[in-house]
Amino acid sequence: MESIARQSVKMCPFMQRAGSVQGLQVLHNANLPAVARKCPVVGHAMSRAYATASGTGARRATAPEPKAGSANEMVANHATQESLFDYDGLFETEIEKKRLDKSYRFFNNINRLAKEFPKAHRDLEDDKVTVWCSNDYLALSKNQQVIDVMKKTLDKYGAGAGGTRNIAGHNRHALKLEAEVAALHKKEGALVFSSCYVANDAVLSLLGQKIKDLVIFSDELNHASMIVGIKHANTTKHIFRHNDYDQLEEMLQMYPRSTPKLIAFESVYSMSGSVADIDRICTLAEKYGALTFLDEVHAVGLYGPHGAGVAEHCDFEAHRLAGIKSLPDKSVMDRVDMITGTLGKSFGTVGGYVAASQRLIDWFRSYAPGFIFTTSLPPSVMAGAAEAIRYQRSHLELRQLQQLHTGYVKQGMKELGIPVIPNPSHIVPVLVGNPDLTKQASDLLMKNHKIYVQAINFPTVARGTERLRITPTPDHTDDLSDILLDAVDDVFNELQLPRVRDWESQGGILGVGESDFVEQSNLWTEEQLSLSNNQLNPNVSDPVLGNLEVSSGIKV
Incomplete structure (x- = not known):
């Protein structure tokens, strides 16, 4: 750079007048545009170029020249560049892509009516539809006991929490x-x-x-929240095929047992209804020295004698007899290191949680920015959620009714040849396999039959596997199910959608029409479905629970 400066000083009259020292400093600091505008030759050329770029006859306002010797003189001034980035163009292009591939999302105006659920009204209150795709699996959002607790708390403690626990304290x-x-x-x-x-x-x-050098092993169908969390973990990861535990073990074998590892998976996968083998994953984790992270979002409230999820359901009878007490022998639920769940589905309110050992919870509480810097849930919401958990714990019939209504719908679909992706859970995924037709099917159910079932398209599910996702609740009685079955049959006829026999002729997909597919038995057995509430341990009814020390901070 200094050699170029010296040559410039020798050859350029302007640089000679500016002085060799200044010329060297200018070039060394790379502030060429500011000095070039002062040159009678280059400055004139730059002005003409700017005028041309701004259009014929147009004068462009430019930023004032920085004063000599100011800090700004050391930095190139880009405020005078002619072209601006086309932000709106980018946004429009991206949205247009969604429209073209039929994955653009339309939201329906659905106002669920607490006293008439599963009924809801649309824009006008007399325009009512039946909701068949809610994740309010036990309909506890309308439970009067939960609502009364929330109202009482709202009146006494107000609408909001006042901030994070670190700022506003907790309650x-x-x-x-x-x-x-x-x-x-x-x-x-x-x-x-x-x-x-x-x-x-x-x-x-x-x-x-x-955790330095942590390696994360993630099921390919894990929820977006887990995918984002793993991305933010900024560490080595491996994605194993959905519920393919042989491949998971092959991946685990790649690392010494001393290498820290984490297996992240769900119990019930919400778009397919498939279920993880939690016991087998825990065995692999123990064999290869891994932690386990289990998302029970679509299982809490629905499985186990007390609604703790699939992990509890694995030892159903032992937990039923023990009630809220821990089992004498280590259960599958004990073997899972971290369990996350939601308060916004089966428990009818909003929020999420993680349950784990005291040491882990204290660590999360002390270090997780997502907890530390987020405003706490309102008191009324937390009170309602706690009441919902207590209520459903002793009301086994809610889980049983949900399962019975799901079974009725699945059997009805089977008799009609409607393709339902087979699974052992409470999800009824009706396969369509085309994004445009899935949206049309959803629209026809709403328009012609006053039934709301949302279309599920990419990226929620893979392209070519688009579906209608139906989720019965305890309130979706057989008469409503019969109306649904007739409506779905009618829509399949009108749109000429492929039925099971059509998928069979193509070799099948996702267990639909696949000749060698072995369907899993339902998680709930006939014996479990025949139990009554009074066959639960009495200790689950209104138990007295002490506060957790770790919630406030462990004293030493």
Whole structure:
């Protein structure tokens, strides 16, 4: 650079007048545009170029010249560049892509009516539809006991929490809720977040950031919140085929047992209804020295004698007899290191949580930004969520009715040849396999039959596997199910959608029409479905739970 400067000083009259020292300093600091504008030759050429770029006859306002010797003189001034980035063009292009591939999302105006659920009204209150795709699996959002507790808390403590726990402190409602969550999963501690999306992101990212050389093994169908959390973990990851435990073991074998590892998976995968083999994953984790992270979002409230999820359901009878007490022998639920869940589905309110050992919960509480810097849930929400957990724990019939209504719908679909992706859970995924036709089917159900079932397209599911996702609740009685079955049959006829026989002729997909597919038995057995509430341990009815020390901070 100095050699070029010296040559410039010798050859350029302007540089000679400016002085060799200044010329060297200018070039050394790379502030060429500012000096070039002062040159009678180059400056004139630059002015003409700018005028041409701004259009014929147009004068462009430019930023004032920086004063000689000012700090700004050391930095190139880009405020005079002619072209601006086309932000709107980018946004429009991206949205147009969604429209072209038929994955653009339309939201329906659905106002669920508490006293008439599963009825809801649309824009006009007399335009009512039946909701068949809600994740309010037990309809506890309309439970009068839950609502009364929320109203009472709202009147006494107001609408909001006032900030994060670190700023506003925390309250009896947080303490009670975390005690209920910990008791539900029989863990030493629990921590409540604003949503389970936030909980999954916060926990997974923290594990990766704080545990040096952690390797994460993730099921390919894990929820977006887990995918984002693993991405934010910024560590080595491996994605194994959905529920393929042989491949998972091959990946685990790639690392010494001393290498820190984490297996992240769900119990019930919400778009397909498939279920993980939690016991087998725990065995692999113990064999290869891995932690386990289990998302029970679509299982809490629905499985196990007390609604703790599939992990509890694995030892159903032992947990039924023990009630809220821990089992004498280590259960599958005990073997899982971290369990996350939601308060916004089966428990009818909003929020998320993680349940784990006291040491882990204290660590999350102390280090997770997603918890530390997020405003706490309102007192009324936490009180309602705690009440919902307590209520459903002793009401086994809610889970049983949900399962019975699901079975009725699945059997009806089977008799009509409607393709339902087979699974052992409460999800009824009706396969369509085309994004445009899936949207049309959803629209026709709404328009012609006053039934709301949302179309599920990419990226929620893979292209070519688009579907209608139906989720019965305890309130979706057989008469409503018969109306649904007739409506779906009518829509399949009108749109000429492929039925099971059509998928068979193409070789099948996702277990639909596949000749060699072996269907799993339903998680709930006939014996479990025949139990009554009074066959639960009496200790589950209104138990007295003490506050968790870890919720406030462990004293030493």
